[in-house]
Amino acid sequence: MMAILDSAMIMPRTCAVADQVLLLDTVGSTNTYAADLVREGVLFGMHGANGADAGKSAWSGHEIVAIAANEQTAGRGRLDHTWTSVPGESFIVSLVVSVPVSIMRDLSVSGWLQMIAGCEVRDAIVGAVRDCGGGFDENIGDIALKWPNDIFVDGRKLGGVLAEMVPITGCGDRVAIVIGVGLNLAIAQERLPIDMATSLQLIAHNLPDAAVMRDAIAARWVQGLRSRLADFEKDPHREAVRAREAMIPICWTLGKSCEAHFVDGTTLRGKAIVLNDDASLTIEDQEGVLRRVSTADVGVLSK
Template sequence: MMTMLKAMTPRMPRTEHVADHMVAMTQTESTNSLARNLVDADALGLTDGGHGGVPVAVVAADMQTAGRGRLDHTWVSRPGESFTVSFATVAPRAIATDESVNGWLQMIAGLAVLDGLDKAISQCGARPNQPDCSRTLKWPNDIFVHGLKLGGILAELVPLSLSQADDASDASGADDASVMDGASGVGGAGGADNMTDRNMSGESAADGERVAIIFGIGLNLNLSASNLPTPQSTSLQLHVAGLPDGAVMRDMIAAGIVSSLKRRITMFIEDPQGQSAALRDEAAAKSWTLGRRVEAHFVDGGTLEGEAIALNADASLTVRTDDGVEHVVRTADVGVLPR
């Protein structure tokens, strides 16, 4: 008989210490939806400026009932088992809508998740159950362990309201958020066009204009093998022994992600082109996708199968099919096939 834990409001003192603003809920439909509403209401302090880099606000829930993923996938979490946290920050609109570099924004989020996981595991003295227990990135937006999905990331671009624009010299002509569904699941090569058309009203951006970016991150922390949602998924405690309870681990991981996001996004804003090259090398080294046979599923129903051979300068993926033709994949759900 399965016992359902009671949802509790997250206590996250480590995260509160490093974040610029923190909102914790016992239960919500979606932390990304809540974060978006709070951004719209100017309730996250994103225009106040951040300490130690760009501002990063955190919205966490112990349980979410209608979480969303890329391509309309859903994520329903139960109390005490999952990490369901959204991180909101700001970036110049010119960078967020530049298809030559904005694909790296979600790669930054993915690398920040790996940073948070590694730091938390090290801090609590936990140890892997197997010698090779590295955490990797599956293009475009998933966290993998031992070839299994530990979690995923959904990023959304949210135009700041006119009242916020007045405070921060930002002017956006749109009201709705957009899922940034490009090369890396966030904007990216090819994805920025849809995002701009739907949400930026075709206006030119001045250097000082900023937009909010929300990274919704979901991780399986404490699910038993029998409760995993799919055979291709996994949970952290199945690979690492000696972890603290889920509430403590959630706080430790989130604090690490905040610190990493502040550092990485601040550096990216200062030098997008230079950081893109460095991120490409780092993401390629931590990629579960490159060098493996993959199948890309496109929104129009089409598929493409071949070997993932390169992570490109704009964060898109090159797949070589069996006939030797190389295809650049910018917006797709890419699965790694069994060897």
Template structure:
């Protein structure tokens, strides 16, 4: 049986984290229970583990780590349908900002080194410490609300033999030691605050303050980037901002502006105010 951890939220509500010793994938487990078992999740209910055997990231990339070296957290998020139309593209971005909030809250000494790479990575010194995967689950109450799951994986400690990718980093490499449970609690609390405010403002990322905070901490803005688009075409240019809908704004070498809502982003040259990019 999983351990149940209650996380107090603003407004006297509580979110429950199910802590499992091991699962295949926290996102997949939540999806199975939502779709196959018609489980009614409370807002911000979460499934977390320190040992995920079949984790995955964007584009179905494998995300595996030896037990005890990482934490995986999947959180259930709902939006009223009218807010979802404006905010659904901001869910993963809100998770990145929330995870940065959580990390800085637990380890304020690394605040200046923690940034966000659009759309789904959190970095320390320009290297990936966390990946984020948001997935739509479906509708509830006859379409009155949209439901999705937001999964994050965070490297806590460097495995024996090192991390599998040279652009990856673990918290222990920068002298940060946090328990996986405390990080899960801090993340769920921060995500709930960000999403609740976004929902309260009917999905308006400007009114909620989300876009300003993302822009402030986004390492991608100002960097020269190569974006591999869904049709395998490449867009190369300077990332110049984040749109009101959460898209990445890129100015190509001919001076033409593009809005990117999906794609694999590589930092060809980092922004002047960032550390070494990917």
């Protein structure tokens, strides 16, 4: 049976910077749980602008709610891939934010929101390791992002990001975004889910236990994402340019042979050559034809 734990005791850093923190012992999926709370009006439900409840809610539209779990039994990755966990081994956190509907309708900028979230997770990992007195092993390369949503280190997957849009009850001008992140924190080499995976404990040293690391990473992620979203809302086109500039040097996919798998079952093999202004990826296929990819699972075939 799912129980809500004492987040203030277990995740004090995150509680200090997020507007609300829910910590669950076990859940099917933090993203599904968060999305259901939005749909039911539990989160962001009273906009305070119309109706009998007008004025009762202090919701400003810029809150960040963090939902974390010790165990996830039916986690979902991008394109409905599964992502499960064992207690004490993983970072399982979903942040619930909101953005103007106008931004989500603007396809020239909306694709950057998930990548901004990924960049902020990457920075949060690096900062949290330092905050906790740890360090990365000398033979480990930089943490990179595989387009569009995976966190990689030396070609091995450390985690992934899944962003989903959810309508807000009674609110027509803003929409919720549920951003779920799963990271391998303390999984031994022999227990990694796939051969091409890694765990934070395998690439860094002098780390505290997984619960402390989860709190440190989540707190930094909330702070970084809050700042970036505020900037994005003020000037989305400027921030899209900024996001592309930041993403290009840390994009693991660029310049590599890859294979894109689409929802309809088709595949495209070629070389990833350009990260476009709208966050799509241009792949040059084996016949030299340039193909723009906006939604696909893109796997790197070689370095």
